[in-house]
Amino acid sequence: MKNRRLAFxxxxxxxxxxxxxxxxxxxxxxxxxxxxxxxxxxxxxxxGSVSTGGQSAAAGNAGTPIGNAGTGNPxxxxxxxxxxxxxxxxxxxxxxxxxxxxxxxxGSAGSGSGGATDVPLxxxxxxxxxxxxxxxxxxxxxxxxKIKAHPxxxxxxxxxxxxNSQCFRVTYRHADGIHKQPPSSPVFSGSGTSTAWTDxxxxxxxxxxxxxxxxxxxxxxxxxxxxxxxxxVPSKAYTLSYQMYFEPGFDFAKGGKxxxxxxxxxxxxxxxxxxxxxxxxxxxxxxxxxxNGRLQLYSYDQSxxxxxxxxxxxxDWKDGEPKFEQPGLIPNDDKFRLKAGVxxxxxxxxxxxxxxxVKYKLDxxxxxxxxxxxxxxxxxxxxxxxxYIKSADGSQRRQIxxxxxxxxxxxxxxxxxTVPDSPESLVNGVFFxxxxxxxxxxxxxxxxEAKSTLTxxxxxxxxxxxxxxxxxxxxxxxxxxxxxxxxxxxxNPQTPSAVRFDNFVVTQGFTTAAIP
Numbered sequence: 001m002k003n004r005r006l007a008f009x010x011x012x013x014x015x016x017x018x019x020x021x022x023x024x025x026x027x028x029x030x031x032x033x034x035x036x037x038x039x040x041x042x043x044x045x046x047x048g049s050v051s052t053g054g055q056s057a058a059a060g061n062a063g064t065p066i067g068n069a070g071t072g073n074p075x076x077x078x079x080x081x082x083x084x085x086x087x088x089x090x091x092x093x094x095x096x097x098x099x100x101x102x103x104x105x106x107g108s109a110g111s112g113s114g115g116a117t118d119v120p121l122x123x124x125x126x127x128x129x130x131x132x133x134x135x136x137x138x139x140x141x142x143x144x145x146k147i148k149a150h151p152x153x154x155x156x157x158x159x160x161x162x163x164n165s166q167c168f169r170v171t172y173r174h175a176d177g178i179h180k181q182p183p184s185s186p187v188f189s190g191s192g193t194s195t196a197w198t199d200x201x202x203x204x205x206x207x208x209x210x211x212x213x214x215x216x217x218x219x220x221x222x223x224x225x226x227x228x229x230x231x232x233v234p235s236k237a238y239t240l241s242y243q244m245y246f247e248p249g250f251d252f253a254k255g256g257k258x259x260x261x262x263x264x265x266x267x268x269x270x271x272x273x274x275x276x277x278x279x280x281x282x283x284x285x286x287x288x289x290x291x292n293g294r295l296q297l298y299s300y301d302q303s304x305x306x307x308x309x310x311x312x313x314x315x316d317w318k319d320g321e322p323k324f325e326q327p328g329l330i331p332n333d334d335k336f337r338l339k340a341g342v343x344x345x346x347x348x349x350x351x352x353x354x355x356x357x358v359k360y361k362l363d364x365x366x367x368x369x370x371x372x373x374x375x376x377x378x379x380x381x382x383x384x385x386x387x388y389i390k391s392a393d394g395s396q397r398r399q400i401x402x403x404x405x406x407x408x409x410x411x412x413x414x415x416x417x418t419v420p421d422s423p424e425s426l427v428n429g430v431f432f433x434x435x436x437x438x439x440x441x442x443x444x445x446x447x448x449e450a451k452s453t454l455t456x457x458x459x460x461x462x463x464x465x466x467x468x469x470x471x472x473x474x475x476x477x478x479x480x481x482x483x484x485x486x487x488x489x490x491x492n493p494q495t496p497s498a499v500r501f502d503n504f505v506v507t508q509g510f511t512t513a514a515i516p
Contacts (some may be wrong), residue, residue, distance in 0.1 A: 005014075006030065009210060009245045014275055017140070022238045023060055023139070026460065027305060034419070045145060046148055050421055057506070057508075063436070066271070082203045084392075091173075091427075093281055095207060097319055103186065115399045116351075116386060116403050116510075116512050117351075117510075118509075118510055118511050118512055118513070119236075119237040119351060119510040119511075120507045120509050121239060121507050121508065121509035121511055122408060122423070122507065122508035122509050123508050124222050124505060124506070124507050124508075125218050125219075125220055125228065125233060125235070125238065125489075125506045125507065125508055126216075126217075126218040126219060126220070126221055126222070126430065126504070126505070126506040127163070127221070127222040127223070127224065127504065127505050127506075128216075128221075128224055128226060128503075128504040129161075129166075129224050129502065129504075130156050130161070130165075130166045130168050130224065131161075131165050131166045131224060132152070132223060132224035133156045133166065133224060134155060134156065135155070135156050135157065135158055135166070136151075136155055136158075137151040137154065137155055137368065138154060138155070138156055138168060142154055142212055142214045142432065143270075144211065144212075144213065144214065145181075146147050146181050146205060146210040146211050146212075147210060147212055149181060149210070150179040150180075152171065152179070152211050153170065153171050153172070153179055153209075153210050153212070154168070154169075154170050154171075154210075155168075155169055156168055156169075157169040157223070160500050161502040162243050162343045162392070162502055162503070163502075164289045167245075167430045167500045167501060167502040168184050168498050168500070169386055169498060169499075169501075170212055170434055170498060170501070170503070171494075171497075171498040171501050172210075172256070172435070172493055172498065173209065173251075173304040173495070173496050173497050174443040174491045174496060174497075175496045178209060178284070178492060178493070179204035179208060179209070180207075180208070180209055180210055181206050188465045188468060190466060192466045193464070193467070194471075195234060195468050195476075196439055196468045196476070197275050197476060198281070203241075204371045207435045207436060207437035207438070208218075208253070208370045208434060208435070208436035208437035208491035208492045208493070208495070209256075209435050209436040209437065209503075210432050210516060211267075211433075211435045211491075212433070212435060213431075213432065213433045213434075213435070214228075214431075214432050214433075215262055215264070215265075215338055215428070215429035215430070215431055215432075216268050216429050216430040216431075216432055217230045217231060217232035217233075218232055218233060218234075218235070218238060218428060218429055218430060218506050219231055219232055219427050220438075221231055222234055232264060232423075232428040233424035233430060234264070234423040234424070234427060234428050235427050235508060236351065236352045236426050236427070236508070237263060237349075237350065237351045237352070237427070237508065237509050237510035238349075238350060238427040238509070238510075239347065239348070239349040239350075239506065239508075239509055239510060240259075240260065240261050240346075240347070240348045240349075240350075240504070240505070240506050241345065241347045241348075241503070241504075241505050241507075241515075242259065242345075242346050242500070242501060242502065242503055242504045242505070242507075243343055243344065243345055243346070243503050244258070244344050244346060244499055244500065244502075245341075245342070245343045245344070245499065245500040245502075246293075246338060246340045246342070246499050247340060247341070247342070247495075247497070247498045247499065247500065248340050248341045248495075249496065249497070250340040250495075250498070250499070251493035251494050251495045251497045252289055252291055252292060252293050252327065252338070252499055253327055253436060253491060253492060253494070254290070254291055254292070254324075254327055254437075254491045255288055255289055255290040255324075255436070255437075255438070255491070256288065256289055256434065256435055256436040256437060257286055257287070257288055257290060257298070257433045257434050257435055258287035258288065258289060258346075258433070258434055259286065259287070259347060259430060259431060259432045259434060259501070259504075260285045260286035260287060260298075260348055260430075260431050261284070261285050261350050261427050261429070261430065261431055261506075262283065262284035262285070262427075262428065262429050262430075262431035263279075263281060263282050263283050263284070263407070263408070263424060263425050263426065263427070263429075264281075264423075264424035264425075264428040264429070265279065265281065265282045265424065266282060266283070266284040266300070266429075266431050267279055267282035267283050267284055267300040268284050268286070268310075268433065269309075270299055270308065270309035270438070273410070274421055277306050277373070278302060278304060278306050278375070279336060280302065280378045280408060280409045280410050280412050280425075281408055281410055281422060281424055281425040282300075282425075283299075283300055283301050283302070283407040283408060283430050284299075284300045284310075284423075284433075285297070285298070285299055285301075285348060285350055285353055285385050285407075285431075286300075286310075286431060286433055287302075287346065287348070287387070288299045290314065290324060290325070290451075291324055291325045291326060291327040291328075291340055292325050292327065292328070292329075292330045292337055293337035293338035293339060294314055294315070294316075294324075294328050294335070294336070294337055294338075295314070295315050295324060295336060295337075295338055295389065295398075296312050296313055296314045296315070296486075297312075297315075297400050297402060298310045298311070298312055298313075299311040299312075299313070299385065299402065299405070299490045301383075301405050301407050302358070302381070302407065302408065302409040303377075303378055303379055303380070303405075303406055304376040305371065305377065305387075306373055306375045309438070313400055313402060315335075315336045315389075315398045315400060316335040316336050316398070323460050330358075332398055333470065336389075336396060339396075342391050342392065342393070342396075343390065343392040344389055344390065344391055344392070344396075345387075345390050345391075345392070345513075345515050346389050347385075347386075347387070347388040347515050348385070348390075349385070349387075349423075349509075349510045349511050350383075350384075350385050350389050350407070350427055350510065351383055351384045351385075351388040351510040351514070352383050352407050352408060352426050352427060353381030353382045353383030353406050353407055353408060353427065354382055354407060354421075355382070355409065355411050355415055355419050355420055355421060355425075356408045356411065356415040356419045357381045357382035357383075357406075358378050358380070358381045358409050358411065358415075359378070359379055359381070359406075359412070360376050360377060360378055360379060361376070361378075361379050366411060367426040368414070375411055376412070378406045378409050379404030379406075380404040380405070380406055381404065381405060381407070381408075382404070383404075383405040383406060383407045383408075384401065384402065384403050384404075384510065385401075385402040386399070386400070386401045386402070386406060386510070386512045387399065387400045387402075387512065388512075388513075388514055388515050389515075390514075390515050392484040397514070397515075399512075399514065408425040409426075410422060410425055416445075430504060430506060432499075434499065436466075436492065436493060437491040437492075437493055438491065442516045445460060445463060446459065446460055446476075447459065448460045448461075448475035459474075460478070471507065488515045
């Protein structure tokens with residue numbers, strides 16, 4: 001397990017700012033029963049003094065949280081100052097709080113290894129408004145086999161943006177049913193006397209809807225005419241912003257992916273048995289929506305156990321709460337949930353770690369410990385990720401600051417005198433990734449969907465395949481027969497569902513500041 005600091009800032013829908021809160025979560029770096037992702041576990045309040053109107057941003061690994069400025073209630077009125085923020089004890093300074101208009105006193109800077117130190121925002125490095133593109137399939141960037149099979153699922157459309165301009169509209173389910181490639185289950189392969197799942201290919205889908213996925217190079221293009229052949233301009237720190245709109249009637253079902261940032265080669269897929277080695281230069285930072293509109297930062301960083309899925313950090317999640325909500329059963333609370341029919345602004349900021357900052361899980365002799373597959377396990381680095389989201393009217397706002405992140409580990413152990421620092425491991429692209437579902441949907445052959453419910457999983461009958469026996473089938477399905485993985489059909493949207501995307505902008509630098 002490794003400890004990381006997350007900082008949440010909270011607003012109620014009335015516009016009244018709540019008491020700032022800083023929580024320190026331990027993030028379990030291993031696969032979970034649902035999509036294989038590691039999730040926050042553990043709790044405990046941590047750090048600086050915060051008064052009403054203040055918010056607390058996390059400092060580094062060894063530091064204590066930093067008090068940020070209070071934010072004024074729009075339209076005036078009294079506000080309280082932000083939290084003071086105690087100094088940390090680490091080596092890298094954390095960012096001082098800043099006072100938005102109408103806010104209270106600025107918090108003092110803390111210190112700590114890997115704190116979310118802001119890197120001043122600079123020039124725009126990529127921009128796509130969709131206004132200059134031809135209406136129809138966005139072929140130059142998103143030209144995968146699954147999209148070509150169903151081009152109506154992903155198209156530049158007129159009069160659909162936040163200002164009634166063109167936007168990119170993704171339809172996950174149409175009125176006449178779900179458009180998808182054939183599922184990869186049941187697909188088996190045999191070698192000698194052994195039988196195993198085979199990998200999915202371009203002719204099959206392991207998700208509930210077609211995958212729209214491409215790593216669009218951040219290439220300095222600001223005209224809206226970027227091409228798939230563009231050469232990336234890598235940077236250690238980039239900030240992505242975009243707008244999204246879940247159309248009325250959108251069915252959040254069990255969840256799906258949303259765009260983010262990535263290295264030249266993104267890491268995003270879950271392996272079947274968790275034994276594949278992580279790629280030391282590959283990483284990605286995306287968002288996920290979850291049941292009932294809950295929102296997550298979804299991180300494929302080096303802390304994951306070899307072969308596991310991403311680290312999931314759900315906004316407003318607290319220790320002891322259920323990991324996921326059941327679709328359609330919304331608790332009576334004030335947690336952040338995306339709403340259909342509302343435009344949201346997203347700001348995702350990434351600062352890639354230094355390779356020689358990576359720390360590893362150590363054995364009793366102080367040496368990097370190896371897992372069962374013989375791989376050492378990174379636990380932290382001095383990278384950072386900050387996610388901020390707000391609704392168009394400002395009534396919904398939240399922030400997560402994810403510190404002490406090892407996005408890359410090119411030394412793959414203690415670094416030599418000459419530390420590698422390849423451009424490919426830096427931020428290279430906008431990871432335009434969106435679809436319903438997760439890795440387990442390829443295993444629907446394991447479960448009798450006609451009999452399974454939200455609380456009960458009924459095993460399916462073994463399909464006929466040469467060499468496949470009941471014990472082998474049971475073993476292959478053993479990790480899939482789980483209520484978190486197979487609530488009945490909940491990865492699949494049950495009603496027509498579409499999302500609009502607009503105004504993708506990538507800017508040099510890293511920021512923990514709020515969206516204006």
